[in-house]
Amino acid sequence: MDREQLMGYVRNQMPERRWLHTQGVMETAVRLAKQYGADPEKAELAALLHDLAKYWPIDKQREMVRVHGLYPDMLDYDDVLLHAHVGAYVAKTELGIEDEEVLDAIRFHTSGREEMTLLDKVICLADYIEPGREFPGVDGIRRLAERSLEEALIAGFDSTIRYLIAQGKKIYPLTVLTRNSLIDQLR
Template sequence: MKKSEAISLAKEKLPDRRYQHSCRVADTAVQMAEIFGANEKKCFLAGMLHDYAKYDDLKDMHKIVKKYHMDPEYLQYKSEILHGPIAAHIMKTEYGVTDADVLYAMENHTSGRSNMTLVEKIVYVADYIEPKREIPGVKGIRKVVFSDKNLDKAVFLITKANLLHLISKDRMIFSRTIECYNYYNRVKE
């Protein structure tokens, strides 16, 4: 898929605020690709399209999970977890995106997972640190990325923050997020 097509798809489907976020994530992912030696085009595409299914109907998402025999654990969650896997599925089945790096990055940008690919890690982090995000601790994570150049530590810190937030709200935690935390807790240094 060409960059211009990804931009058009995101712009047509997403509300302007979410489209602008996607643009910032794509731009941040490209900056990070330069630092960490990743494929810039893959990072851009995954960043631009990561939230493509963010506002899809939950019942429709669950139907896709069942019809295509996706991980049944997805059925326990709402859009916060589902929109990534559904966006990846739509890009693969309807738009012919076959690059595993792009699809994995879209699928796991919210949950993370253990032993992510470089593009996955970049999009996971870029989604959290894009310039307009004002999440507590985000400035420190930006420093870890752009000054310390430690991508694994950034993944760990983001996952830890996400887990603490979910626990404080008594929310269920997706198994891949726990696996992500445990994996990057070991490799962050």
């Protein structure tokens, strides 16, 4: 599929407001990629595809994670974690995306991972700060993003972890390891 076909495919998987979010992540990811020396084309592609499975039925997402062995430990945590892995799987097996860097950036955009690549960081941060995002502290993260990918991401994960604690939810351990790894990278 070419770029136009992929855009049409993704747009069909989600409501209009999520498509607007996707376009915001694409713009922001390209800008961050240029600023920090990542590949803008890969950033745009990963951003386009990152939430493609977000609105798929949860039963279908759980089934795919189980059947295809995609990080099955996620099944014990919040269902919202699943769409990242399902999205990467669909991008590879149905949309013909072969670039493992792009697939990993999709796969780990929600949880993060230890030793995130530059592209992983660009996608994860763009997802936090795209222009349509509104949550307490987002402007502070936008300012941090002007000087440090790592500092901005730590602030993003801090806000996610605080939210999960406030809701009495479990925290996926890889998210904690991701934050630890980012803090180590600042030393």
